[in-house]
Amino acid sequence: MRPLRSHIAGLALAGPALVIVALFFIVPLAMSATLAFRDNQTGEPTLANFAKSFELYSQDLWFTAVIVALSTLLIGVFAVIIGGYLTLGGSERARAVLRWLYRWPLFIPFIVTAQVMRTFLAKNGMLNHALTGIGLLDPLTAQSLLDWRGIVIAFVWKQTPFVALLVAGAMAGVDPQHVEAARNLGAGRLRVLIEIVLPQVTRTLLVGLVLSFVAMLSVLSVPMMINPNSPTLLTVDIAYRISSHGDYGVANALGLLSFALAAVGAWFYLRHAMRQKSA
Amino acid sequence: MSVALRRMPPWTAIVTRAVVLAVLAFVIFGPLLNLVLWAFTERWYFPHKLPQQFGVSYWFKVFSPRGGAITSLLTSIWIAVLTVVLALAVAVPAGYALARLRLPLRWLILLLFLLPQAVPNLPIYVNIARIFYTLTLNGTILGVVLVHASHGLVLAVWIASAAFAAIDVSLEEAARNMGASPWRTFTSVTLPLALPGLIASAIFVFLESLDEFTGTFFVGVPDVTTLPLLMFNASNGGNYQIASITALLLLVPSIAFMLLVERFLKADVLSMVGK
Numbered sequence: 001m002r003p004l005r006s007h008i009a010g011l012a013l014a015g016p017a018l019v020i021v022a023l024f025f026i027v028p029l030a031m032s033a034t035l036a037f038r039d040n041q042t043g044e045p046t047l048a049n050f051a052k053s054f055e056l057y058s059q060d061l062w063f064t065a066v067i068v069a070l071s072t073l074l075i076g077v078f079a080v081i082i083g084g085y086l087t088l089g090g091s092e093r094a095r096a097v098l099r100w101l102y103r104w105p106l107f108i109p110f111i112v113t114a115q116v117m118r119t120f121l122a123k124n125g126m127l128n129h130a131l132t133g134i135g136l137l138d139p140l141t142a143q144s145l146l147d148w149r150g151i152v153i154a155f156v157w158k159q160t161p162f163v164a165l166l167v168a169g170a171m172a173g174v175d176p177q178h179v180e181a182a183r184n185l186g187a188g189r190l191r192v193l194i195e196i197v198l199p200q201v202t203r204t205l206l207v208g209l210v211l212s213f214v215a216m217l218s219v220l221s222v223p224m225m226i227n228p229n230s231p232t233l234l235t236v237d238i239a240y241r242i243s244s245h246g247d248y249g250v251a252n253a254l255g256l257l258s259f260a261l262a263a264v265g266a267w268f269y270l271r272h273a274m275r276q277k278s279a
Numbered sequence: 280m281s282v283a284l285r286r287m288p289p290w291t292a293i294v295t296r297a298v299v300l301a302v303l304a305f306v307i308f309g310p311l312l313n314l315v316l317w318a319f320t321e322r323w324y325f326p327h328k329l330p331q332q333f334g335v336s337y338w339f340k341v342f343s344p345r346g347g348a349i350t351s352l353l354t355s356i357w358i359a360v361l362t363v364v365l366a367l368a369v370a371v372p373a374g375y376a377l378a379r380l381r382l383p384l385r386w387l388i389l390l391l392f393l394l395p396q397a398v399p400n401l402p403i404y405v406n407i408a409r410i411f412y413t414l415t416l417n418g419t420i421l422g423v424v425l426v427h428a429s430h431g432l433v434l435a436v437w438i439a440s441a442a443f444a445a446i447d448v449s450l451e452e453a454a455r456n457m458g459a460s461p462w463r464t465f466t467s468v469t470l471p472l473a474l475p476g477l478i479a480s481a482i483f484v485f486l487e488s489l490d491e492f493t494g495t496f497f498v499g500v501p502d503v504t505t506l507p508l509l510m511f512n513a514s515n516g517g518n519y520q521i522a523s524i525t526a527l528l529l530l531v532p533s534i535a536f537m538l539l540v541e542r543f544l545k546a547d548v549l550s551m552v553g554k
Contacts, residue, residue: 016369101304116310211396
């Protein structure tokens with residue numbers, strides 16, 4: 001096919017999908033960026049929305065950053081442990097059980113995760129009963145975990161399988177000879193995981209973590225159902241600004257701040273990708 | 280036997296492994312078991328470890344006409360079906376173009392199909408709801424379908440493109456050499472080979488739509504109540520039985536379809552995703 005005709009055919013085929021992305025992603029994104037800097041009533045350019053955002057929600061901004069960063073870190077650690085055991089683990093049977101076990105939350109939507117954790121982590125939840133049952137917890141000191149801890153637990157529970165799946169897949173692609181050589185030189189399993197396998201799957205791990213990071217910044221159901229009271233995540237604040245005040249200015253300012261958080265996450269990934277290229 | 284295991288007696292290793300796996304099993308299935316218990320609870324007050332009274336009366340309540348579960352379920356399925364149709368109708372050609380044709384500014388097009396996954400989407404939905412308000416699309420099935428499809432098609436484009444890229448070009452060339460038209464080649468060679476991947480992407484889009492909460496929360500209210508919204512309202516109203524039953528209803532298709540997806544999404548396609 002001649003290049004020009006091929007170009008036209010390609011654009012014609014990709015066009016409708018691009019139009020939908022433009023209309024329902026780019027346009028609202030641009031709106032968010034403009035409305036954040038405009039007065040709700042007059043439409044005049046202003047920074048008042050940001051001033052108000054920081055005044056009312058600076059605590060929640062920090063709370064969001066810390067919660068999501070902590071969750072991402074824990075997800076990364078658990079995903080590497082799971083992927084590492086699936087690749088290097090000694091017992092064939094334990095690996096088979098783990099492979100069957102770890103994936104389940106992957107299939108479960110965020111909103112169901114929120115409901116599930118709301119009962120599991122409550123004062124009267126199964127977690128406390130199990131802990132008191134085996135004597136690790138005094139029933140009198142049992143408390144509800146439905147605060148920031150509940151949000152972190154729900155996020156880690158739901159997102160770890162996704163990252164572990166990606167990481168385990170990448171680890172399966174690591175040349176077994178590298179592992180074998182290190183083992184023959186006397187390296188323990190943990191050392192092989194950290195020094196040989198992990199550096200080869202960092203990229204995949206980071207992709208998974210960045211996608212999880214963004215997903216957690218977008219989730220409304222988990223913070224709303226587990227810990228809706230201040231301090232809470234920005235998503236709850238944005239929803240509140242809209243539903244209770246119709247305040248698109250502050251809502252979009254908070255939205256831009258959550259984009260900024262996502263950009264920080266993406267920056268970590270890009271920095272790594274750049275370093276790899278220059279190395 | 281490995282070095283690490285030789286150092287400790289085998290039974291210690293076996294016990295350690297069993298304990299770790301048991302804890303993991305509790306962490307994974309404990310919350311789900313708690314949900315199932317609530318679904319069959321009549322009364323359960325602190326500090327009782329188990330419900331004081333089991334029963335199914337809430338199931339009757341949920342499925343009675345006033346419970347709204349049937350209506351919400353049908354609404355959810357109808358929206359998900361329309362979303363799949365719309366998303367795939369645009370994603371399959373786009374995926375083919377990305378995999379097989381030359382595109383001007385290919386990097387930009389790839390970026391456009393990547394960005395929606397890399398940006399928190401709640402602020403996006405807020406503004407879509409504002410646009411839809413002026414178009415009187417808020418609270419309509421069409422509005423919700425458009426939101427779900429715009430989100431789902433990104434994933435569908437990736438998977439479709441991977442599915443097409445995984446097909447050996449020489450098969451298509453052979454068909455062309457034997458005189459088949461481009462269309463005939465596509466329908467009788469390319470499409471059947473890509474079908475498992477396309478079905479997988481349809482399943483993903485269907486599930487995403489079925490489970491979607493945030494977009495529906497902003498665009499669907501007050502008239503469109505999908506199953507996730509019904510669940511959310513029940514849970515916020517403090518009715519854990521109804522919330523748990525609705526949550527279980529949402530889990531059934533998720534788990535069933537995900538088991539199916541493994542069949543359709545082969546490793547060769549998975550390895551092409553994002554390339």
